[in-house]
Amino acid sequence: RFAHGDHHVLVGVDLEVRAGETVALVGATGSGKTTLLELGAGLIVPDSGTIRLGPLLTDELTPRVRASRLALVFQEAFLFAESVRENITMGEPIDDARIEAAARLARAHEFISELPTGYQTVVGERGTTLSGGQRQRVALARALLREPSVLLLDDATSAVDPSVESQILAGLRERTEATVLIVAHRLSTIQLADRVAFLHDGRIVATGRHDELLRIEAYRTLAQAYEEAPAP
Known part of the structure; x- marks a missing residue:
């Protein structure tokens, strides 16, 4: 359960995600998808x-361990x-091959x-020289470079061509x-997921495949x- 003041954002949520599974979180605006991520x-x-x-309980993980896994x-x-x-590297000394792979x-x-x-091109304040979809892909590459075991995507490819x-x-x-949880608003994305969790008013009301x-x-x-x- 999670609330903002008297407003319960998530109530009675019970979701088990298997290792390596891709789960799409689907629901109307305000249903609790981003809060869950x-x-x-x-x-x-x-x-x-x-x-x-x-x-492991996530709140018992050290910030360093959490950052490496999530x-x-x-x-x-x-x-x-x-x-x-x-x-992409956030200043870390990482070799070109790993950067390119991500x-x-x-x-x-x-x-x-x-x-x-190429990779040495300066992108401007807040990446203004890139398109929205390009900025999203650079941010995704940054996350993938860490090779997380859990990847949480909050509409993170919404500006990318379908x-x-x-x-x-x-x-x-x-x-x-990686286990992937993705907030999705495109049917093409939802259909690729192994499973969909349908949220309504802060509750998961159903899970299963899109069809x-x-x-x-x-x-x-x-x-x-x-x-x-x-x-978009």
């Missing part, structure tokens, strides 16, 4: 209940007025290679062992709205 990342703590990473990527990708390389997995290597000086987004998610499943949940009227209505939504 923030709880999973340890950014906030529940008012009651526990969150575990395997046998990565949360938000929709708004924050970049510094530094080179693409610096934005960028390829995030489907960022191709556009980075076309920049004036076909590229599908390639990213397929690559994550094929080339990493299974379509039997639920509220989920079907939401899925139709996603399908009809204009591309």
Whole structure:
């Protein structure tokens, strides 16, 4: 359970995610999706209940261990007025091969290679010289470089072309062992997930594959709205 004052954001949430599984969190605005990811990342703590990473309670992990095992990527990708390389490595001494591997997995290597000086190109304050989708892919590469065991994506590829987004998610499943929780608003993303958790008013009201949940009227209505939504 988690609340802001008297407003209960999440109530009675019980979700077990298997290692290596990709789970899409689906629900209307305000249903608690982002809060659930923030709880999973340890950014906030529940008012009651526990969150575990395997046998370990997340609130018992040291910040260093938590940072090495969990990565949360938000929709708004924050970049510094530094080179693409610096934005991916955050100043850590990491070899080029690892950086490129992370960028390829995030489907960022191709556009980075076309920049004036490649990975050494300075992107401007908050990454303003890049498009929204490019900024998101750089931020994703930053997270993937850490090789987290759990990857939490809060609409983190919403500005990326749908076909590229599908390639990213397929690559994550094929080339990493990461467990992925993703807040999704695209049917193409939802359909790629192993399982969907449908949230309503702070509760998980159903879990299953996308085609299974379509039997639920509220989920079907939401899925139709996603399908009809204009591309970003």
